[in-house]
Amino acid sequence: MTADVLPSQASLRILCLEDNPLIVLHLEHMIEDLGHVFAAACESFSELKDRFSGLDVDCVLVDIDLADGRTGPEAAAWLFARNVPAVFVTGQEQIAEAFRDLVVEVVPKPVAPESLQRALAKAATG
Structure with a gap:
């Protein structure tokens, strides 16, 4: 961890x-x-849908393109319907911005710790 990145208060x-x-x-x-x-x-x-009931998560980092295609936005909508905060982590910011209402933040790749920290702080506060 770099000196300028401090852990978030809520784990x-x-x-x-x-x-x-x-x-x-x-x-x-x-x-x-x-x-x-x-x-x-x-x-x-x-895989997320198959495993979700057995998982205990507070937030999901979602890429746009996954192993089953460009299903990240669909996954974000599915999570949103279940009140699970999601963050797009992607190199495809234009596509992510089109679905911005489904997530708490969009973090561009390559991921900077400061960007991820800000996004997770938003997820923790709702």
């Missing part, structure tokens, strides 16, 4: 909806460095 259990294992690993380290808990990762929207 969240965070799921990563991302199909690239290297990005998942990177996000896992960032999440933990920020004082949160990496709860799980899913590589597709269908």
Whole structure:
């Protein structure tokens, strides 16, 4: 953790909806460095739906393109309907902005710890 990034006050259990294992690993380290808990990762929207009832999460980081296609916006809508805060983490900010009403924040890739910290703080406060 860098000296200018302080852990958030509220610790969240965070799921990563991302199909690239290297990005998942990177996000896992960032999440933990920020004082949160990496709860799980899913590589597709269908996997998220299959596993969701067995997961205890406070926030989901959602990529736009997943293993089952461009299903990130659909996943964000599904989470929104269940009152689960989501954050788009993507290199496709234009697409993410079109669905901005479904998420608390859009974090561009490559992910900066400060951007992720701000997004998670928004998720923690509703």
